[in-house]
Amino acid sequence: MRFPINNVLVIGLGLIGGSLAKALKHRRYCQRVVGYDRNTAELEAGLALGVIDEAAHDLRQAVAAADLVVLAVPVKATDAVLADISTALRPHTLLTDVGSTKGNVVAAAEAVFGSLPATFVPGHPIAGSEKSGVAAADAHLFERHKVILTPTAESSAEATLVIARMWQAVGAEVLQMEVARHDQVLAATSHLPHLLAFSLVDTLAAEAANTDIFRYAAGGFRDFTRIAASDPTMWHDICLTNGDAILAQLDRFSAGVEKLRHAISSADSQAMLGIFTRAKASRDHFSRILSSSAYSQKQHSAAVSYRAQQGSALAGQVRLPGDKSISHRAIMLGSLATGITRIEGFLESEDSLATLQAFRDMGVVIEGPHQGAVKIYGVGLQGLQPPPGPLYLGRSAMSMRLLCGVLAGQSFDTELTGDASLSSWSMEQVVRPLRQMGAQIDTADGCLPPLQIRGGQSLQGIAQQLPLASAQVKSALLLAGLYASGTTTVIEPAPSRDHTERMLQGLGWTLDRPRGQVALQAGGQLQAARINVPGDMSLAAFFIVGAAISPGSELLLEHVGINPTRIGLIEILRLMGADITFDNATEVGGEPVADLRVRYRPLRAIEVPDALLARASDELPLLMAAAACAEGTTWIRGIGELRYGLDALLQALVAGLDELGVEALVGAGSVCVRGGHIGGGELSASGDYRVALAFAALSLRASGEVHITECACLEAAFPEFVALACQAGFRIGKERD
Numbered sequence: 001m002r003f004p005i006n007n008v009l010v011i012g013l014g015l016i017g018g019s020l021a022k023a024l025k026h027r028r029y030c031q032r033v034v035g036y037d038r039n040t041a042e043l044e045a046g047l048a049l050g051v052i053d054e055a056a057h058d059l060r061q062a063v064a065a066a067d068l069v070v071l072a073v074p075v076k077a078t079d080a081v082l083a084d085i086s087t088a089l090r091p092h093t094l095l096t097d098v099g100s101t102k103g104n105v106v107a108a109a110e111a112v113f114g115s116l117p118a119t120f121v122p123g124h125p126i127a128g129s130e131k132s133g134v135a136a137a138d139a140h141l142f143e144r145h146k147v148i149l150t151p152t153a154e155s156s157a158e159a160t161l162v163i164a165r166m167w168q169a170v171g172a173e174v175l176q177m178e179v180a181r182h183d184q185v186l187a188a189t190s191h192l193p194h195l196l197a198f199s200l201v202d203t204l205a206a207e208a209a210n211t212d213i214f215r216y217a218a219g220g221f222r223d224f225t226r227i228a229a230s231d232p233t234m235w236h237d238i239c240l241t242n243g244d245a246i247l248a249q250l251d252r253f254s255a256g257v258e259k260l261r262h263a264i265s266s267a268d269s270q271a272m273l274g275i276f277t278r279a280k281a282s283r284d285h286f287s288r289i290l291s292s293s294a295y296s297q298k299q300h301s302a303a304v305s306y307r308a309q310q311g312s313a314l315a316g317q318v319r320l321p322g323d324k325s326i327s328h329r330a331i332m333l334g335s336l337a338t339g340i341t342r343i344e345g346f347l348e349s350e351d352s353l354a355t356l357q358a359f360r361d362m363g364v365v366i367e368g369p370h371q372g373a374v375k376i377y378g379v380g381l382q383g384l385q386p387p388p389g390p391l392y393l394g395r396s397a398m399s400m401r402l403l404c405g406v407l408a409g410q411s412f413d414t415e416l417t418g419d420a421s422l423s424s425w426s427m428e429q430v431v432r433p434l435r436q437m438g439a440q441i442d443t444a445d446g447c448l449p450p451l452q453i454r455g456g457q458s459l460q461g462i463a464q465q466l467p468l469a470s471a472q473v474k475s476a477l478l479l480a481g482l483y484a485s486g487t488t489t490v491i492e493p494a495p496s497r498d499h500t501e502r503m504l505q506g507l508g509w510t511l512d513r514p515r516g517q518v519a520l521q522a523g524g525q526l527q528a529a530r531i532n533v534p535g536d537m538s539l540a541a542f543f544i545v546g547a548a549i550s551p552g553s554e555l556l557l558e559h560v561g562i563n564p565t566r567i568g569l570i571e572i573l574r575l576m577g578a579d580i581t582f583d584n585a586t587e588v589g590g591e592p593v594a595d596l597r598v599r600y601r602p603l604r605a606i607e608v609p610d611a612l613l614a615r616a617s618d619e620l621p622l623l624m625a626a627a628a629c630a631e632g633t634t635w636i637r638g639i640g641e642l643r644y645g646l647d648a649l650l651q652a653l654v655a656g657l658d659e660l661g662v663e664a665l666v667g668a669g670s671v672c673v674r675g676g677h678i679g680g681g682e683l684s685a686s687g688d689y690r691v692a693l694a695f696a697a698l699s700l701r702a703s704g705e706v707h708i709t710e711c712a713c714l715e716a717a718f719p720e721f722v723a724l725a726c727q728a729g730f731r732i733g734k735e736r737d
């Protein structure tokens, strides 16, 4: 069925009806916009103000001539208007409305028509103002605002499409929702705040003396109560038409206020801080969604690319953000410890904030982060509480893998979800051994997220030989081991990062660590401590390679973690001739740290020793970038022994190097790179931050511009990347689609 729209009739020419009519006219959506209102003064004003082309005085006649009828009357008037017009509607005339509640509008239509017409598509623009009447009509009111359509089971797809296009024509973004869901969501997000504003102003105004309060009210009061100036009749109607959903929200709110009241009356600082910090985090998150600038699903799908020109020699000193792996673990273990853990140097990235939010959702009070400082009120091993919903971990595979271990041992059920990229990562390496310990974990097909973790299981320690070295799998098992009976032993073919072991020991848990394995005995406690997170080695590696390949460079990287399991790349580069020294070496909270000084010296190709490669697996892309700038052909063997999922990474690297004119060949378990001239070109980081770092480092030596796409992952992992790189001498700019 086709619905050509020549004549639009708007019934109810107030703020919303008038604004829609004016916008449709303004955008020349149809040939004629006709208005009808029971208030003839409004109607005449609409005509005089150019809001409509024509004023209708006979409603049924106007309906019979319309191709599209929009009901924009107060929701309580819907029944009467529908009863009036139902028999005048032609079979192909579309019918929609703008009412703030939808259940009652659909019920009214059902009562009037008997069965709902296919041409009826209810809607609700999420736009408005405190004004009413046609004089307030604004042709731009709906631009960049959402409109929710709630098509019924009977609404035809074509009719829904035409109504959606009408709203898009006036600049709105159209969403669809079921009728009942709409009324619940709006009760929480719109109706409840309006009613609270009305009630607050009414309560404060009740005492004459409180006129003073209004006189001296600060901006906060003004902001909070602005919406109490909305149309009282409309809100009266909304309360009557969406009463059940509103009452449910008022009850939830009352329980929340009661909790706060109790916290204040009993001077319970921790409970108060819990409420305030959780609320602040949620509000900040919400602000970022609104400005779509950081931790949100929208951000995850936004495309980020870097455009880089040949840089100069790197110079000066750089203080890097905190280590990613240690930041995640500090939140987890600090939450499970008894007492207050203070973290300094916490990495404020989307990924580590996802871990932080997960623990807040499980009832842990966490203050900050503020300039890298975080304060955690640890709840002890048994103190986590059931989260109110699924724990959303964005793109952070590290959060998901490690949390699996913690959550397998809880008394309550949890669900772990992530964005599209995380949802394509197999969790099998972690889930399989955890199940052997007695964990109950359900996954989507292919062992993909979301993961449902059943609580209340009794876990049993196991001795697990890992087929490939993996710090994340090892850590998940050790974290589950905190809750298991007996001993949990992990045996690795090669050493992987040992940050979990060091931090567990730092917080007072005794581990047995003979060479190549770690054994954790159940029954211990974690005690809160200060955790000073050193600078991140993965990012330091980028600057180290940059200074090592860019002639004339001398760069100082301050306070970098030099954990022996992480410095394989430095040792390999030294074999290639790089000049890298450690100054001020010391130990902070069990982790060795130093200032790293890197001076340019020409690199020569080598055969990379397998033992060193095992401690540089994350830095393989940067190693290949260094090899591309070395004299001769560098051979990297033993790649097959490294870790899972390297094929896609190598493919992306080789394709990019090829684009830059660098010869690189991948064989069975090995790769070789011939050093030489580096050109420019269009490269894809394929959503892997390690690949993005390698290509960005090569831009220093590139003869042409290097454009690297699919870099949102690097942005999520290290938000300060571009600023720090430019500070050191790179010429890199960020572009966002």
Ligand code: NAP
Pocket: 011, 012, 013, 014, 015, 016, 017, 036, 037, 038, 039, 042, 072, 073, 074, 075, 077, 080, 081, 098, 099, 100, 101, 124, 125, 126, 127, 128, 129, 130, 131, 132, 133, 134, 231, 234
């Ligand atoms: P408004 O400015 O008061 O306009 C409503 C108009 O409809 C008035 O001119 C009113 O005339 C007229 N009217 C009332 N009953 C009628 C009837 N039986 N037949 C013909 N006309 C009638 O209200 P509004 O703010 O535009 O709200 C209209 C609809 O939009 C409501 O359903 C509301 O829920 C929805 N909405 C409002 C907002 C907002 O922020 N305002 C936002 C989204 C959706 P009288 O003056 O004689 O009553």
